[in-house]
Amino acid sequence: TYTVAGATINFSTAPPYLSGIEVVTFSIAALGTVDASNVSYNEGSLGAVNTSVQAKLQESVSVKDFGAVGDGVADDTAAIQAALNSGAKKIFVPSGEYIVSAELSVPNYVTVYGEGESSYINGNAITAGTGANQKSVFKAGTAINSAYSSNPVLGTNVSPGTAELTVDQTTDVTVGDIISLANNLVYDEANPNIEGDPAEQVEFFTVIAKTSTTITLDRPATFAYLTSTPATIENYVRNEQIRLEDMKITSNNDYVLGFEASQMHKGRLKSLTIDTNNKSRAIEFRRSIDCEINGCITENTGNSTAIWFAYFSTSSRIINNTINLHDLTMIGDTAILVYFGANRNLVANNTIRSYRGYTPPLPAIAQPIWGIVVHTKSYGNTVIGNTVTGSYFGMGTIFGSFGNTFTGNAITSCLVGMRTEDSRNIIMSGNSIVSCGNGSDNTSAGILIHGCFDCSYTDNNIMDGLYYGINVYELACNRLNISGNSITNSAQTAIRVIVDCQNSIFSNNNCYDPNDDGIYFGSDVSQSVVSNNQVINASNDGIQFYLGSTKIRCNGNTVQNCGGDGITLGTGGVTSESYFQQNVCVSNTGYGINLLNGPVNCVVDNILSGNTAGRTNNAYTSTPSGTTTADTNFMVYNEPADPTLAKTVLGWRRKDATTTGTSGWVQVNVSETV
Numbered sequence: 300t301y302t303v304a305g306a307t308i309n310f311s312t313a314p315p316y317l318s319g320i321e322v323v324t325f326s327i328a329a330l331g332t333v334d335a336s337n338v339s340y341n342e343g344s345l346g347a348v349n350t351s352v353q354a355k356l357q358e359s360v361s362v363k364d365f366g367a368v369g370d371g372v373a374d375d376t377a378a379i380q381a382a383l384n385s386g387a388k389k390i391f392v393p394s395g396e397y398i399v400s401a402e403l404s405v406p407n408y409v410t411v412y413g414e415g416e417s418s419y420i421n422g423n424a425i426t427a428g429t430g431a432n433q434k435s436v437f438k439a440g441t442a443i444n445s446a447y448s449s450n451p452v453l454g455t456n457v458s459p460g461t462a463e464l465t466v467d468q469t470t471d472v473t474v475g476d477i478i479s480l481a482n483n484l485v486y487d488e489a490n491p492n493i494e495g496d497p498a499e500q501v502e503f504f505t506v507i508a509k510t511s512t513t514i515t516l517d518r519p520a521t522f523a524y525l526t527s528t529p530a531t532i533e534n535y536v537r538n539e540q541i542r543l544e545d546m547k548i549t550s551n552n553d554y555v556l557g558f559e560a561s562q563m564h565k566g567r568l569k570s571l572t573i574d575t576n577n578k579s580r581a582i583e584f585r586r587s588i589d590c591e592i593n594g595c596i597t598e599n600t601g602n603s604t605a606i607w608f609a610y611f612s613t614s615s616r617i618i619n620n621t622i623n624l625h626d627l628t629m630i631g632d633t634a635i636l637v638y639f640g641a642n643r644n645l646v647a648n649n650t651i652r653s654y655r656g657y658t659p660p661l662p663a664i665a666q667p668i669w670g671i672v673v674h675t676k677s678y679g680n681t682v683i684g685n686t687v688t689g690s691y692f693g694m695g696t697i698f699g700s701f702g703n704t705f706t707g708n709a710i711t712s713c714l715v716g717m718r719t720e721d722s723r724n725i726i727m728s729g730n731s732i733v734s735c736g737n738g739s740d741n742t743s744a745g746i747l748i749h750g751c752f753d754c755s756y757t758d759n760n761i762m763d764g765l766y767y768g769i770n771v772y773e774l775a776c777n778r779l780n781i782s783g784n785s786i787t788n789s790a791q792t793a794i795r796v797i798v799d800c801q802n803s804i805f806s807n808n809n810c811y812d813p814n815d816d817g818i819y820f821g822s823d824v825s826q827s828v829v830s831n832n833q834v835i836n837a838s839n840d841g842i843q844f845y846l847g848s849t850k851i852r853c854n855g856n857t858v859q860n861c862g863g864d865g866i867t868l869g870t871g872g873v874t875s876e877s878y879f880q881q882n883v884c885v886s887n888t889g890y891g892i893n894l895l896n897g898p899v900n901c902v903v904d905n906i907l908s909g910n911t912a913g914r915t916n917n918a919y920t921s922t923p924s925g926t927t928t929a930d931t932n933f934m935v936y937n938e939p940a941d942p943t944l945a946k947t948v949l950g951w952r953r954k955d956a957t958t959t960g961t962s963g964w965v966q967v968n969v970s971e972t973v
Contacts, residue, residue: 359389362397369395371421376401379420383409383440392418392546400424404440407539411437413546416572420548428554430578435556436548439538439563447471447534451514457524464514466532472514476506477535477564477588480520483528499676500640501611503535503588521642521678535562535588542567551576556583557597563587574598575605583607590615597622599632609638616645624653624668624690633669634690641677646685653689670694670713678702688712693735695747696722705730714740716761720749721774728757736765736790742772744795745786750774758783768793768813771800779803789813793834797821803828810834817861818842821871829853837861841887847872857883864889865910868900875900885909 300311314320335353360382363369367378375397382390383403389410394417402425405411422436451466457480464480472478481501500522508515514532524530538560548557548571557573560566563584573581573595581597582605584590593616597605605622608615622634634651637644651670670687671694673680682705687693693710695718696703704726710716716732719725727746736743745761748754748771761768761784768786771779775798782804786793793810799822806828810817817834818841825848833856834841841858844851844867851874858865865884868874879902884891891907891914894900907914 357385357387359391360385360387361391361393363393367395367397369393369397371396371398374398374400374424376403379403383411392420394418396421398424399436402434403437405437405541405543406440407443407541410542410544411546412542412544415545415570416547418546420546422548422550422555422557423552425550425552425555427552430554433554433556433559433583435559435583436550437543437558439541439560439566442536442562443539444534444536446536450534451532453524453526453530453532454512456526457520457530459521459523460519462516462519464516464532466512466514469509469511469514471534472506472509474506474509477503477537478506478514479503479531479533479535479586480524481531481533482522482524483531501586503611503613535564537562537564537588538566539563540565540567542569543571544569545571547572547574549574550579553578555579557581559583560587560590561585563590566590568592568595570594572596572598575603579603580607581605583609584612584615585610587612588614592617592620594619596620599624599634604633604636606635607633607638608636608641608644611640611642613642613644616647617649618645618647620649622649622651624651633672634687635671636669636674637672637677637680638674639676641673641680643679644681646671646680646682648684649686651685651687651690668692670710672697673700673703674698676700680704681706683707685709686711691715692718693732695719696725698722701725704728709733710735714743715747716745717759718747718749719751719754720747721751722754723752725751725754726757727759728755730759732759732761732764734763734765735761736767740766742770744768744770744772745789746770747772748776748779751776751779753778755780755782756784757781759785761786762788764789764791767791767795768810769795771796771798773798775799777801777803780806782806782808785809785811786813787811789815792816792819793837794818795821796824799823801825801827805829806831808832810837812836814838816840816843816863817858819845820848821845823848824851825849827851829856831855833857834861835859837863839863840865840867840889840893841884842866843869844874845869845871848874849876851877853877853879853882855881858887859883859885861887861889863887864893864912865891865907867893868895870895877901878903880904882906887911890914 302309336351338352339349340352341347341349362379362382365378365381367375376399379397380403383405388408392413394414396419398421420436425434428434448471451469451472454465454467457464479501484499502521504516506514507517543558550557556579557575558568568582575581580603581599582592592606599605606617608617617635624632624634635646668691670690671682671685673696675698677700680703682694684707686709688711691714693713693716694705694708697720699721701723706728709731711733713735714737716735717727717730732745735745744767745764746756746769768789769781779800792815793813794808801824803824816839817837818832823846829851840863841861842856865887866879866882877900879892879900881904883906886909888911890912891910892902892905
């Protein structure tokens with residue numbers, strides 16, 4: 300036994316010599332007088348450390364812990380903001396309708412989550428913003444870092460592929476920083492410069508090493524950066540890892556967004572339902588890195604964009620979302636806008652539905668309404684597996700964008716299924732485009748191509764088009780590859796080219812039952828290849844070269860049961876110095892090959908049978924007088940009256956490279972069997 304007197308313990312019997320004595324003190328408090336800070340907590344696993352119950356509970360708090368009511372009447376703005384400011388990393392929004400009348404600012408590393416649509420943040424009481432001063436229901440809070448006190452100045456020019464910067468100093472730079480490198484050129488929308496590097500660009504890099512005068516980047520630069528511009532290097536001032544999940548958010552006033560963030564790193568929006576109206580985007584990210592919008596549903600009414608992902612935002616994912624457009628005014632809605640230098644992003648498996656329809660003509664103030672558009676100098680983005688129904692333009696890329704890929708998408712009932720304008724190095728492959736067009740607008744098509752270079756449109760399935768299948772229109776193109784497409788039941792021409800489109804490939808396309816020409820070239824397609832296409836049951840000509848071109852290779856095509864000629868050289872210009880070889884033109888109403896306006900071409904080894912008007916016409920029997928510098932043989936069939944007899948190939952060969960006029964040609968005669 301023992302007694303205690305102050306700080307002294309007296310034992311009635313002495314403890315064993317050198318024995319350990321442990322003294323434990325405790326007190327018994329009255330019920331209800333102990334707070335959680337005085338109760339210890341240990342998770343219990345190996346290595347777990349002690350903390351208090353209070354600290355453990357504060358890892359996740361409910362907005363109701365701070366007085367939120369959620370009855371659809373009380374203003375819960377202050378209570379929710381208090382929860383956000385509490386220091387807890389997880390903020391729970393239980394089922395209920397929470398009225399908010401001002402923006403909610405979300406700190407870094409905070410997740411706000413609910414129980415699905417029953418956790419309803421009603422932002423309709425937030426007063427309207429303006430175009431220059433937007434508001435939002437949720438916005439990213441204070442940045443986690445600050446700008447450098449002195450930005451490094453680029454010492455030497457940076458070429459594409461360079462991963463080390465030479466600078467004047469690196470005083471504030473730390474390994475692990477994310478920095479921006481901007482070329483500070485001015486973008487001229489009237490001159491998109493689609494064949495060169497884009498004008499205004501910003502890239503983001505992680506610093507992996509430094510010296511006093513060098514910065515080593517985690518990857519090579521994509522663009523050139525010049526000291527003369529001058530290019531600038533800055534610390535990436537950002538928000539970090541803000542997340543919203545499993546809630547419903549609404550706003551119905553002008554310029555009040557659902558969620559807004561500028562310079563967000565690793566932000567996540569998941570399973571949100573956002574209903575906005577009147578010029579109010581549902582979601583907006585600017586200059587953001589490695590963010591994700593996943594499984595959200597947006598209901599957009601009025602002139603608004605659902606997801607706006609812009610200003611050099613990169614390496615992010617817009618996936619598995621459902622976007623419903625309810626705009627009846629047709630003034631510039633877009634479901635997903637990837638805009639102004641946004642790059643290396645994935646837009647995948649989204650479903651976009653317009654309940655407005657596309658019936659033209661549009662009002663004079665209207666802007667095109669897009670399902671998905673990659674816009675203004677954006678590059679390296681992948682758009683895959685999306686579904687778009689009922690929009691004006693289903694999806695595409697415009698204004699100097701380049702290197703973007705669209706594959707495996709399904710577009711239905713749009714005025715234009717897919718559009719590329721002022722773009723380069725675009726791939727559109729393996730897409731399904733059904734019932735697009737409107738029967739009267741000559742820009743409507745399954746795929747509309749407008750002023751593009753080095754683009755590829757391959758293996759697309761275009762069915763039941765209400766105007767053109769593929770329409771190359773208005774601005775000149777170059778080096779296109781239109782190949783392997785299946786185009787069925789077009790209300791007009793299956794493939795229509797009415798602007799200059801040289802050095803291009805039109806190959807292995809299947810054009811079934813078009814209600815005009817199968818393939819129509821109404822412009823200069825010189826030095827292009829038209830090969831191995833199949834045109835069946837066209838109402839007019841199978842393949843028509845209406846406007847003059849040179850050095851075309853039209854080989855291996857099959858044209859059958861067409862209402863006009865199989866292949867025709869039309870009246871719009873002279874097609875010459877070209878090869879028409881090994882084509883099969885059978886059972887057409889006109890000629891097999893109509894040389895109406897095509898002197899000095901090589902037309903040989905074709906199968907021409909069962910054509911109502913005959914095999915060919917206008918076989919040239921006089922010596923050509925052109926000044927062409929071609930060095931190959933140019934021949935046309937001189938058809939016998941009896942088609943069962945051998946045909947005579949009558950042609951000419953250039954004598955030499957310098958002699959011009961009729962004296963520059965040598966006649967050649969060859970007999971072959973059909």
